Amino acid sequence: FFKVTPFEISWSPPLVSSCSFFTLSLIHYLLSETTNQSHLSSFLLHITMADNRRRRSLFHFSLFSASLLCLCLSPIPASAQRRKLRFDANGEFKILQVADMHFANGATTRCLDVLPTQMAHCSDLNTTVFLSRLIAAEKPDLIVFTGDNIFGADVKDPVKSLNAAFAPAIASKTPWVAVLGNHDQESTLTRQELMKHIVTLPYTLSQVNPPQAAHYIDGFGNYNLQVHGAADSVLQNKSLLNLYFLDSGDYSKVPSIKGYDWIKTSQQFWFNNTSKTLQREYNAEPNAQEGKAPGVAYFHIPLPEFWSFDSENATKGDRLEGTSSANTNSGFFTTLVARGDVKAVFVGHDHNNDFCGELKGLNLCYGGVAGYHAYGLSWWPRRARVVVADLNKKRDGKWASVKSIRTWKRLDDQQLSVVDAQFLWNKSANGSVSPRL
Template sequence: MADNKTKTSVFDFFLLSVSLVGLCFAPVPASAQGRKLSFGLNGQFKILQVADMHYANGKSTWCSDVSLIQYWFSCSDLNTIAFMSRVIAAEKPDLIVFTGDNIFGSDVKDAVKSMDAAFAPAIASKIPWVAVLGNHDQESTLSRQELMIYIVMLPNTLSQVNPPEAFHIDGFGNYNLEIHGVAESSLQEKSLLNLYFLDSGDHSSVPSIKGYDWIKTSQQLWYNQTSKRLQREYNEEPNPQQGTAPGLAYFHIPLPEFKNFDTKNATTGVRQEATGSATKNSGFFTTLVARGDVKSVFVGHDHINDFCGELKGVNLCYGGGIGYHAYGKAGWERRARVVVADLNKNGTGSWGDVKSIRTWKRLDDEHLSVIDAQVLWTNSPSRSSVSRL
């Protein structure tokens, strides 16, 4: 394996090449070319959300907001890695999604080295994974564009810098993934579940608007066009389906609409801090409602909120913080969110379209406890409901 100095030199040369040709996106990495995600033979597709690792420099980076016992036992970034590895082994997801603040840029000495370590459990698992950026990732030695360019070169990732068809789109890390029907089934060439990943930015660049950034008009236009294309393909021959395949959206900074919920009126989970959304409402929630395909939005950013609440048919869900260097709450375990889509069985006994979407959370305790099992959406007129696994 090349040493870090050699790796950085190669990376610098790659960045120079990209800038010379004026690209704002990078090609899909070789490891992802031709790779198609599909529902398993059990009719399920499982996603693990990893929110707010805030990884810095490994063993030398101390934990924040933990019990005295944890602190005495030399709690560090390595605890984050150990928890993530345990969850991956227990859940065996089909896809791992990192929803930003993957590294804590202001404390990072070498962004490349920190990202390598932060994503190492996902890479080692050989499970496909993707990432978007938060508001802290770029605070070290690499810009947001440079971070995404590096991420797409890592093993087993399906991340993209930006969609090839969108030349004028804000941010870096806007792309979608299609989850096809079970192999050898009549729907194996159909996308039955659509995943949207967006760059929610870091801080406002508009002098008159303070606070966090937001999802811009160009990104909403790309989502709208992509959703319409996927709907057309869903309804095309052979084996046309009716309506629209359900979708899920992943990004870092919560929408202002998350403010509608507290611990009492959320479906599951708790609110323990204010929603750190942009002060400007860019209307993305309205765009999602108008299209109707996205059933749930998953974000990070506010580490000690982990609720889901439903508004106008869209579930707004926090991942809950996983990182030990990130701020947290002593006695409130770090956690990760799992989402599972289940398929219907048709009259012939083969797998059909999506029947339901469920979620739960895993805690970093002795038993990797499962909490807050919930049905987010069902392919029926009934509404979301809390249920046991």
């Protein structure tokens, strides 16, 4: 009848309305053609009086129409949209960070900064293939897109571009989330409209903003997720790892401050309150845990503190360009250090950086660049970052709290090479933090 591919499908409310309208219009058309009556009672009478063949045809069409209408009204399975994140049976939770896809119009969009031998046949679809290979190789529990998912200035239709950019994640049926960068909104949709579309897509756990803070928080795409203990363990209903996602904005709205945007006071207030609430739940019965559950944070624009590292003192990875942070320091780094639960921050934005560095106990990490329509270096492969949190196993064989957070990167070469594996945080048996391995 018709075919919909992952690159064409849009699960937004307009599609649901259009699909429902199409179904109802089709019903009305066939009713008028077959019965010459406008009322449902006349149609039912017509079915009753029709010969068996026509009766069956009308019945099957009615059943098909009702099914199509139900499909339109229920595009996303509730289980997929509300699924609870948790550690697996091996005590691991794996996150794939994809930074700066810069997706535009698919096969017609040329690549930037690739080798001359690659240029002729290189397009956005190279990004799609890379992401698909990454997902197949790593089998992550969550995929995090950290902004500049599309390059707004070049896209013809931002909805189609977003759908195509996220298509490999959706096709894999892996839970995924997204925040915005500084280029996503440079087309015809605002940042709010972009996030409102993203949250309608299949398998996403993204949120426009937390309901309890929506009336005061700056930006769009601030939210948190909890990762619970392994299924059938005593901690299966306890969040053992907390994930924070924030909108770092696009460009400064303050005339006297030029350059990029920053994480505002309202967002820090929300983070602080959320972190404290999660700590109370972590320390509460049943199965009360001591201290704070570790957390990680994801956003697009790096904090000014990323300037603290050069190629010599970064723990792992490359610094091949400067840090394009805001020209003002809003104090979010200090807020994170003061709370003490977040062990690592992961950003994008500066495509030719992929290092991690530790400052005051907080790891600051770049994701590298994944997109082929993004600027880069022709000799430096596109890449993505993997983060794994591991649970501690007690002597009785039961899973306990998180013992470590580690990371590595995958390169888009023939082998999907793994580079720069390292521990970011490690908790010793007595609860203290041991030196990085």
